[in-house]
Amino acid sequence: MKITEWLRERFPIDYEKFIEINEKIFIKEPIPNHMKKWFYCAGATPLILFLLQVVTGALLTFYFVPSPEMAYESVRHITQDVRLGFWVRGLHRWGANLMIIALLLHMTRVFFTRAYRRPRELNWMVGVLLFLTTLTFSFTGYSLTYNQLSYWATTVGTNMIGSVPLIGHTALMFLRGGEEVTANTLTRFFTIHIWFLPPIMLILITIHIIILRLHGVSEPEGFEKGYYSFYPHHFYKIVIITLFLLSFMSTLTIILPPGLGEPANPAITPQHIKPEWYFFPVYRFLKLVPLNVGIMTVAMFLLGMLFWPFIDPLLGKSEETRRRLAFAVGGLTLLVTVALTVWETVVL
Incomplete structure (x- = not known):
């Protein structure tokens, strides 16, 4: 038989x-004809990068030990002793950075083409939650290297969370496992990073794809109407993007390999403490205003971004007015974000 x-x-x-x-x-x-343009395929890039993060992250957990005594040493062992360990760690590190960039580009494209409008409001909201979850992934993952910069960046980051009105202290105690950054903090960040966040991410991705399939891809103006089959054109485009990302991340890993830094020392505060670049805008903004005012402003901005599809119809009676105001808000947000990022980058 x-x-x-x-x-x-x-x-x-x-x-x-x-x-x-x-x-x-x-x-x-x-697949709508406008998806033949590479720029409009940015939505698949974060998904590809997330899958690569899952694979490389799973490989790293075979060697990583989430304890203050062994975390730094296990990262050193992965980087210097394990065969291809530096490459896997480099893919994971650069994949996290590229995933944030890809999400920002995708959300920017969706915002300026106003693809969040009815009936796709919920998909925009799910996309915002995906972006915030990705930032949480990056924050918890960066902290696991347990070197000086990551330790004190965790301290500063959790202090900022503790300043949030009403829920701040509770959230700080939950994340740290106490008043200070200790072994409990490292264990909790590791647990959140590999057990809590991946299921949340998978649920949000599933909902995002289901809504996308139900409503279809929003078609921007100025393109020829029509469709083509997913296979082979779009399928091969995704394969090319995947191979390009692997090649690009491998190149970055060789040219700019993941470093180790100095082991974490709670008794010595570094002269300059900075978070990762994707937190630069918030970090610089909080330096310019009183902390409570800054936290509330950031919270209001995030709520505004989350519920923007419902704010957009209130901007004016005519479609042209709403479009111009939406473009103005998006342009101003981009300008301020880039300016704060560059400012924090060049200032010691």
């Missing part, structure tokens, strides 16, 4: 129907 016949006898399903459904959902999925 052939293996295919053996399997069909054990799994008596209608294979022709299965193939037909598979072709309808994947192979012949209609």
